[in-house]
Amino acid sequence: MACSLPGSALNCDLEPKAHPPQQSVFKLPLVLTVLHQVEQGTFALDQPVRFLPQDRILPHVYSPLQEKYPEGGVDVPLRELLRLAVSLSDNVAADILLRLAGGPAVVNAYLADLGIRGFHIEDNEAALHRDVAAQYRNWFEPAGAVQLLRRINDKSPLSREHNELLLAWMTPTDRTHRLDGDLPDGVRVAHKSGTSDVDNGVAHATNDIGLVPLPDGRRIAIAVFVTDATADQSTREKVIARIARAVYDAGLRAASRVITSVCHRSSVLCHPLRMPSWSSSHC
Numbered sequence: 001m002a003c004s005l006p007g008s009a010l011n012c013d014l015e016p017k018a019h020p021p022q023q024s025v026f027k028l029p030l031v032l033t034v035l036h037q038v039e040q041g042t043f044a045l046d047q048p049v050r051f052l053p054q055d056r057i058l059p060h061v062y063s064p065l066q067e068k069y070p071e072g073g074v075d076v077p078l079r080e081l082l083r084l085a086v087s088l089s090d091n092v093a094a095d096i097l098l099r100l101a102g103g104p105a106v107v108n109a110y111l112a113d114l115g116i117r118g119f120h121i122e123d124n125e126a127a128l129h130r131d132v133a134a135q136y137r138n139w140f141e142p143a144g145a146v147q148l149l150r151r152i153n154d155k156s157p158l159s160r161e162h163n164e165l166l167l168a169w170m171t172p173t174d175r176t177h178r179l180d181g182d183l184p185d186g187v188r189v190a191h192k193s194g195t196s197d198v199d200n201g202v203a204h205a206t207n208d209i210g211l212v213p214l215p216d217g218r219r220i221a222i223a224v225f226v227t228d229a230t231a232d233q234s235t236r237e238k239v240i241a242r243i244a245r246a247v248y249d250a251g252l253r254a255a256s257r258v259i260t261s262v263c264h265r266s267s268v269l270c271h272p273l274r275m276p277s278w279s280s281s282h283c
Contacts, residue, residue, distance in 0.1 A: 118144025
């Protein structure tokens, strides 16, 4: 795991340079890459993209797109494929996007061009569903995932319009049981999870990376990868939720210390009633 909060010394690093299997977390860098290609004029958001019969992942995979069109052979707007990949983690939609983008090497190269370190993808979802070992070739260092999140939040390579669209796709209407599972009501996390199958009692990957908003407007970037766990899904997800809550609370304390420090340096008398309601300390 790793995390980052600008203007603070917040540090939750635990093996931040490890290479955990990322599973569907890769769909966030993939969609970022395709949106970049849209801005370069290679594609248009509303252009039709053919869902070919050979794009299907058989006999069964999680894909609302494939469930809707079990035989394929239809045109789907690029915008919808992007939404399905990020918001619903649609595996077939992701593989179509990966094909359209030019393959794993293109995504790797784009992230490298952005200065993101510690990301690697070799295989698409179809390969992952054929070979359990393949998922370990698609890895993301927690520190690299946080670096990507910070870039999206602080200095996005995308236009404002496309970045807001991406963040909206990342922010579900309903809460999950992972990063946002134990946060206060009203705190909406922009995130991308990843989940493997369970083989012989081992869950290879239970992941979530995202941006957690604080009341002062800043966002904590956090990445948690639970790898090769034998605990049940509820326990794995509670671990992620508890970590996120601890980091969130630490972020609140850090923000409070910043305000207190500013107050002490100011000639203006700070009064508790003038402090933000979320601050736990005052001058």
